[in-house]
Amino acid sequence: MSDSKTATAPASGNGIPVGSWQAHIANLFGTRHGALGAGILIVLVIVATAAPLIAPYNPLEQTQLSLAPPSSQFLFGTDNIGRDVFSLVVYGSRSSLLVGLGAALAALLIGGTLGILAGYFQGPVEAALMRLVELFQTLPVIILVLCAVALFGSNFWLLIAAVALAIWPMEARLVYGQYIKLRDREFIAAARVADLSTAHIMFREILPNAIQPIIVQVALDASIAILIEAGLGFLGLSDPSKVSWGRLLFVAQDYMDSAWWMSLFPGAAICITVVGLNLFADGLNEVIDPRSTSGMGGLQ
Amino acid sequence: MLRFVGRRALYAIPLLLAIIILMFSMLHMIPGDPVQALVGDYPVPPAYRQVIEEKYRLNDPFLVQVGNYLLNVAQGDFGFSYQNQRGVLDLILERAPRTILLASVSFALAIPLGMAIGIAAGTTRRPGVDKFWTTTALIAYAIPTFWLGQLLVMLFALRLGWFPTQGIGPLISRTHGIAWLFEKLRYLALPVLAFGIHEGMRIARIMRASVIDTLSQGYIITARSKGLSRGQIIRSHVLRNSSLPLVTIAGYAFGSALGGAVLLETVFTWPGLGLLLVDSIRLRDNMTVVGVVIFSAVAVVAMNLIVDLLYAALDPRIRTMR
Amino acid sequence: MSASLLLDVNDLKVHLRLGHKVVKAIDGVDFQVRPGECVGIVGESGSGKSTMARAVTRLMPNVNIEELSGRLAFEGRDILGMADSELRALRRGRGFSMIFQDPLGYLNPTQRIGRQIQEALSRDAGRGSDKARVHTLLDEVGLPDAANLARRYPHELSGGMRQRVMIAIALASDPQLLFADEPTTALDATVQLQVLQTLYRLHKERNMAMAIITHDLGVVAELCDRVYVMRAGKVIESAETVTLFEQPQHDYSRRLIELSTRRLTRELQS
Secondary structure, three states: OOOOOOOOOOEOOOOOEOOOHHHHHHHHHHOHHHHHHHHHHHHHHHHHHOHHHHOOOOOOOOOOOOOOOOOOOOOOOEOOOOOEHHHHHHHHHHHHHHHHHHHHHHHHHHHHHHHHHHHHOOOHHHHHHHHHHHHHHHOOHHHHHHHHHHHHOOOHHHHHHHHHHHHHHHHHHHHHHHHHHHHOOHHHHHHHHOOOOHHHHHHHHHHHHHHHHHHHHHHHHHHHHHHHHHHHHHOOOOOOOOOOHHHHHHHHHHHOOOOHHHHHHHHHHHHHHHHHHHHHHHHHHHHHOHHHHOOOOOOO | OHHHHHHHHHHHHHHHHHHHHHHHHHHHHOOOOHHHHHHOOOOOOHHHHHHHHHHOOOOOOHHHHHHHHHHHHHOOOOOEEOOOOEEHHHHHHHHHHHHHHHHHHHHHHHHHHHHHHHHHHHHOOOHHHHHHHHHHHHHHHHOOHHHHHHHHHHHHHHHOOOOOOOOOOOOOOOOOHHHHHHHHHHHHHHHHHHHHHHHHHHHHHHHHHHHHHHHOOHHHHHHHHOOOOHHHHHHHHHHHHHHHHHHHHHHHHHHHHHHHHHHHHHHOOOOOHHHHHHHHHHOOOHHHHHHHHHHHHHHHHHHHHHHHHHHHHHOHHHHOOO | OHHHOOEEEEEEEEEEEEOOEEEEEEEEEEEEEOOOOEEEEEOOOOOOHHHHHHHHOOOOOOOEEEEEEEEEEEOOEEOOOOOHHHHHHHHHOOOEEEEOOOOOOOOOOOOOHHHHHHOOOOOOOOOOOHHHHHHHHHHHOOOOOHHHHOOOOHHHOOHHHHHHHHHHHHHOOOOOEEEEEOOOOOOOHHHHHHHHHHHHHHHHHOOOEEEEEEOOHHHHHHHOOEEEEEEOOEEEEEEEHHHHHHOOOOHHHHHHHHHHHHHHHHHHHO
């Protein structure tokens, strides 16, 4: 990672300083992976926000035709109670993206805070927090979330909180690792010598340098959150008042022999979203650390 | 090496204690009648109410309750499932082998598949081959297992009729020997395929990264300067060293297999631990839910210990540590 | 003239791509080694001396090479154009070997020492069992108790012992030319001297040519017949060792000599 703090930032070919945000974004779109991932995500966000304009039907409205196969009238067919699957999939993007983004950001908030605390206060605090991380990482994420939902009900916001609670350890580990790596770097030491405040060191010196791997982790977390939400929906344990892709698959389970479209399209939507997030993360990773993607090269 | 493993075992005990306490606290936090919280949605006859209150010391302070619960668990008493009218541990021990069967056959597919792809992608000299496998792994890994399961059922079971759609086969089988095995395999095939592909792709991604890391090591340069061929270098210097990180994630993979089983067993109505957990959640059979979670935690922690032992046996840097 | 040369490098260029920049790591270097002689290559870090050794032995690490050109001949055979199989044959017997600065990183941590040496043995019939040859090699590089040592792993050895193991690996193919890339930089001062003495003894006993890459002119003064001084990817001076020390032609060489004499006097005083 190039250090943007150095006074003379070398310029890349197009005149954008290497290591700047613009350069990274330009690079991201330079890698085919990253550009494709970012493209998928942008389309998804547009679909989710403009859902009423895109969906031809009200997703909750029941038409006369139930279990109708895909046709020009119903692009993805209709479900068992005659709702338009295409409209359902379009509206389903809202809960998926909301859960993905919400849970990942909440996990970042929890994990990031604890990770920085662990890194900053070494010694017993560090040890205690890392044990806590281990505790949460012992149980499979989905089982943790299932437990929470089982015991406390399947309210939508509770679900986001439960997912965040299950995935924060990954953020904590990463932020902690980044913090430790950067803690002893020269410019941090310089900031200490210059007697800058703790908060200043944390947020103005360390955070900007650790932010890229963290964005990668947030994207990966969001994809995990979306998969968990889909899983809960599939088990029939998500908020029944919200249209979600997982819940559509839950219903489809009973109609596998008669309506393949009820399973195919919502499932494909989950896939595409998760692939998009992973491609985006991969692309960003490639920009940060080009070495991670080179193969055998010199071995003859 | 013994000290290394011993230290890890000592870590495990407080970890398990913490999980059990956490789970019991969660039960405790359920609003409403504490007896009902333990039993779930099941009508409790007044006569039993007192028995339960005494057994779990519900009228004592919270800490006493926790201590009492820990003692029960330590003695193998995970409580009673009123919905199933059986002891929780009994239920778990009946279901666990089926999940283990599913998971182990799946990993028997996933490990060679994932390693082969990871090595092929990591060692190839043609960027196209690497791109192909990384993209394949990325996409395949993004497919939720339960959806893949549905697709497989719709295609191979319902459309083509090659495999049964669900279950583990008849309880009392009339077949024996090879025919019996074949029948079992027919029921295993689709869930194993769905699970194996998913886990295999995870392994492929880790393996590829590990192979690339190994190839950048100095001893690969030494091996080249010895005049070894590509194949010789891969066989004697890359394979073993880049498989070591795979061992470290085995414990984690085992845990995620348990998690994955929840979804997969639901698709195929495979009556293992995962389905037990889901059914118990639906029936609000809280005692069983907590029991399954604690059991899973114990299994994951035990697996992590085995992994530590295995890692120590494979890596001479730890093996020769005194 | 070229017939009497073991290694003949002409106009070697190695340009590397680093991000958006192209770095001329080696920019037109001539370099010769005669059979059985010891040559030193000195320069500061980043002068391109290691890259040159890597390019000549075709052991470039995994980097983006923008250009690799020049005439590289080993016993009159073109190294750059050589087929992989021919190159491997040369590394396996009577060709060239290399040892490195950091022996721990260049030894496989999960393999026993014996096996790592055995793997490099030249394929000569009638020279005893592999095991016996490994033990002989360990003896030869000054490591006693060979049978026990062969069963050890790299992390169980000291830095000096590891470097001796690296030397044993390098000698296993009976090379005519040994490249030593900063062979003692990572070692303690006393161990440095012992390892250098061993290298010198092997060079004499085996009549094996050596090319020692170092930033330390003191090493060169003790071991080498001739010296190449490198700076920024170019050879700026080459001469007999004695001549270089007595009449350095280049300011840069003079500074290097001053630096090393100052270091030497400091060491003698302490």
